[in-house]
Amino acid sequence: MITIKDVAKLAGVSTATVSRVLRENYSVKKETTIKVLEAVKALNYEPNILGRYLRTNETKTVFVVIPDISDFFSNVLRGIEVVAKENGYQVLLGNTQFIQEREYEYLKLLQQNKTDGMILLTSQTNKDQINELADQYPVVLACDYWEGSKVPMVSIDNISSARKATEYLIRQGHKRIAHITGRLNIINSRDRLTGYKQAVEEYQLYDPLLIQIGEGDFSYESGFQLAQKLLALELPPDAIFAANDEMAIGAVKAIKKNSLKVPDDIAVIGFNDIHIASVFEPALTTISQPMYKIGETSMKMLLKLMNQEPLLKRQLLLEDKLVVRETTK
Amino acid sequence: MITIKDVAKLAGVSTATVSRVLRENYSVKKETTIKVLEAVKALNYEPNILGRYLRTNETKTVFVVIPDISDFFSNVLRGIEVVAKENGYQVLLGNTQFIQEREYEYLKLLQQNKTDGMILLTSQTNKDQINELADQYPVVLACDYWEGSKVPMVSIDNISSARKATEYLIRQGHKRIAHITGRLNIINSRDRLTGYKQAVEEYQLYDPLLIQIGEGDFSYESGFQLAQKLLALELPPDAIFAANDEMAIGAVKAIKKNSLKVPDDIAVIGFNDIHIASVFEPALTTISQPMYKIGETSMKMLLKLMNQEPLLKRQLLLEDKLVVRETTK
DNA sequence: CTGAAAGCGCTTACAG
DNA sequence: CTGAAAGCGCTTACAG
Secondary structure, three states: OOOHHHHHHHHOOOHHHHHHHHHOOOOOOHHHHHHHHHHHHHHOOOOOHHHHHHHHOOOOEEEEEEOOOOHHHHHHHHHHHHHHHHOOOEEEEEEOOOOHHHHHHHHHHHHOOOOOEEEEEOOOOOHHHHHHHHHHOOEEEEOOOOOOOOOOEEEEOHHHHHHHHHHHHHHOOOOOEEEEOOOOOOHHHHHHHHHHHHHHHHOOOOOHHHEEOOOOOOHHHHHHHHHHHHHOOOOOOOEEEEOOHHHHHHHHHHHHHOOOOOOOOOEEEEEEOOHHHHHOOOOOEEEEOOHHHHHHHHHHHHHHHHOOOOOOOOEEEEOOEEEOOOOOO | OOOHHHHHHHHOOOHHHHHHHHHOOOOOOHHHHHHHHHHHHHHOOOOOHHHHHHHHOOOOEEEEEEOOOOHHHHHHHHHHHHHHHHOOOEEEEEEOOOOHHHHHHHHHHHHOOOOOEEEEEOOOOOHHHHHHHHHHOOEEEEOOOOOOOOOOEEEEOHHHHHHHHHHHHHHOOOOOEEEEOOOOOOHHHHHHHHHHHHHHHHOOOOOHHHEEOOOOOOHHHHHHHHHHHHHOOOOOOOEEEEOOHHHHHHHHHHHHHOOOOOOOOOEEEEEEOOHHHHHOOOOOEEEEOOHHHHHHHHHHHHHHHHOOOOOOOOEEEEOOEEEOOOOOO
């Protein structure tokens, strides 16, 4: 392995000088610089980044904890990646598969110095633990809004957007509006359920039979199965609001399979506005989240935290939008 | 920051002993072990992994270079992640967005010791460069088969599977079979084109007008646009074979939009068998790749390379399968 | 502008 | 079973 010593020897300078040339922030005589760069080239030297890490105590790496690699999270990731790259950071990805202990394991990487900062794309860790960690390390929570927590976060207001979606169905004249939730160990799933309840309760349309709790791993299939159950009710729903687009598409398929029409017999609304939502036929009415922007913003916040710059706002709620397509009237 | 020294002091032992206790491979007296573990707990000590890295010269990190976070690559990634995790490795993700220089930048991380090994999920780097790198570092190429290269690789045989898909259409009586390619800077896109050509040439059905080159970023839209062009031909196709499922779905949409029926007027075959392929209506006939297994296998190969164990086979071609659904007769 | 030297936090061969 | 010591490859405050 070629080290800085080899370069120094060949260039006839000290290792300090080589380091200075490569770090680019120091004043080194032009001739010296040239000598060093020639030696670097001749030896095809690449600095061993581990040496730098240990010395500077930073890894220029951020860790993104993701519950699953779905279309939705991919889009958020894209935003994170672009900003990270622009600022010389690399993105480490940790997949929890919705397993809480996994998230906890990843969080330990902060203590181990394996990463300079961390973005959680949703979280399942308990509030106290996270608050404590966020006190000591740069951590940003994205896609979830944790009421009462002081962790820096970026998301939409899932409660109000779920309420908005449900109210839209109410205004269209639907009376029996069902909700298929996401996994309830995810904060935003609970929030969407809350928003749904707020709306149906306000209009006295609440019926616990109309709530199906999503659990499964394959959202399309799970949406299909849960919609089947709803359709099997004595008084089936006339509209279904699903907590994500995959489940909504599954629901549409179940409705069709029962020889019913979307939206005439049963309307459907999804959540997220992933790519397939507009491609699927019928195209899905859904709540559109600014996925890329959530990613971008969370990474920008993390950069500020890592650089110890003040955050103007520790909590940021971005705007969502109800996109009406073909699954509602 | 709490270091091994603090733990050693509190436990009344040397740092060497602390290290031995934590590395678990050494014989340490039981009482000493207990003292050390108590100190670790009392101080809430987590080893600074950078110190270990530098000393052992390994990062327990593998880097996966991915051209894009699509459903297909996500599934391959899942396989990689599971095997990586089982073996104590973390997965770093680098997204090239199909930009060749990005891939090159990531490859440099190997020289910098930032990662112990690398898996390329497709490659755009030129053969000589890659061969040279693979001589020196643990590198595996997945999803692409590079003829004549000695880089360890895992993929399906894209040429024969594309030929198989095209021949299937021929056997169903189609005479004007079009092909929408993937980006041709990707090896497997070129291979699929080759397989398609082999089949249509054998049956004297070759017509260059029936080949559309995919370039765009959003496969559904791009498939839609290219299919539109095909439909605008004086002699339009009676079947379309697309190099991926997203494009195939876009093509189906274009066909429907032109008031034609799938598969009666025009049959469609996709490639990959991503999740949406079976969910979309009509469900897509497609070539199913063993995505998870490709990931799993590539990571296993990488492990062997990193541990300097011999590879039984440096090149592995896994089996694909033509899945007939509703877009073909 | 440059060098000698210390040190980042670990691990491990060596000696006992 | 355990400790003293060297050293991994860098960076940087200090001195000149």
